[in-house]
Amino acid sequence: MIDAYSWATPNGHKVHIMLEECGLRLGRDWLAHPVNIxxxxxxxxxxxxxxPNNKIPALVDPHGPDGKPISLFESGAILLYLASKTGKFLPKSDRARFKVLEWLMFQMGGVGPMLGQNHHFRQYAPEKIEYAINRYTNEARRLYGVMDRQLKDQKFIAGNQYTVADMAIFPWLRNWQNQGIDWADYPHLKQWFDTIAARPAVQRGVAVLADVRKPITDEKAREVLFGKTQYEKR
Incomplete structure (x- = not known):
């Protein structure tokens, strides 16, 4: 039984989706342990x-590559591990595999951090800083545009095959309204988004832990996530 330590966030959901897409079923093949951030x-x-970076998700597999337990953190590393373990959603050829890795890194280095900052300054910051809101909203729109152009002539983000790159990006776009996005500006990306959202394994994945996550409205939670608790020496 694989143990996933997670929460209902984009980074958590990408791992939940991958587990389900690989044919592993919650409660049968893997367990979701809530980490209330x-x-x-x-x-x-x-x-x-x-x-050690005190971020979700993390994964523990009692049957690692050498038959011994292995633990991993960082969602991108977990996706690649599961792809290696199951032989799914990562192409075998070098050319196709590096194309997928290229777009996976695009999510890890761009989509996640930039949309995360966008969401923070638009939704959670204690004061509305116009410069920050404009900067990250414009960057979100730029990234959406990059993906829209990429999907103009192909079905999925790294080609015509559904891969870990699609699973990594999709959860970050589910909050498009809070990111200041108008889907009318990105028709190819919207079509891709709807295609991914309709997959049964994706629907199961984004439902994991969603019932226990509550909106961040109290000051204690804000302090834990964004205040001094986050930066204490450990």
Missing amino acids: GQGDQFEPGFLKIS
Whole structure:
């Protein structure tokens, strides 16, 4: 049984989706252990042993590559591990595989950080800083445009094959309204988004832990996520 330590966020959902897409079923092949990041569960010593950066998700597989347990943090690394373990969603040929890795890195280095900052300054920042809102909203729109152009003549983000790159990007676009996005500006990306959203495994993946996550409205949760608790020496 694989143990996924996670929360209902884009980075958590991408791993939930991958597990389900690989044919692994929640409760049968893997378990979801909630790490409530608003309450500070990510700073617990047990979690830090497997995720030293105190971020979700983290994964523990009792049957690693050498038959021994393995733990991993960083969602991109987990996606690649599961692709290697199951032989799915990562092409075999060097050319096609590097194309997928290219777009996976695009998500890890661009889509995630930039849309995360966009969401923070538009939704969570204690004061509305016009410069920050404009900067990250414009960057979000630029990234959406990059993806829209990429999908003009192909079905999926790294070609005509559904891969880990699609799974990595999709959850980050589910909050498009809060990112200041108008889908009318990105028709090719919208078609891709709807195609991914309709997949049964994706629907199961984004439902994982969604019932226990609550909106961040109290000051304690804000302090844990964005205040001094986040930066304490451990």
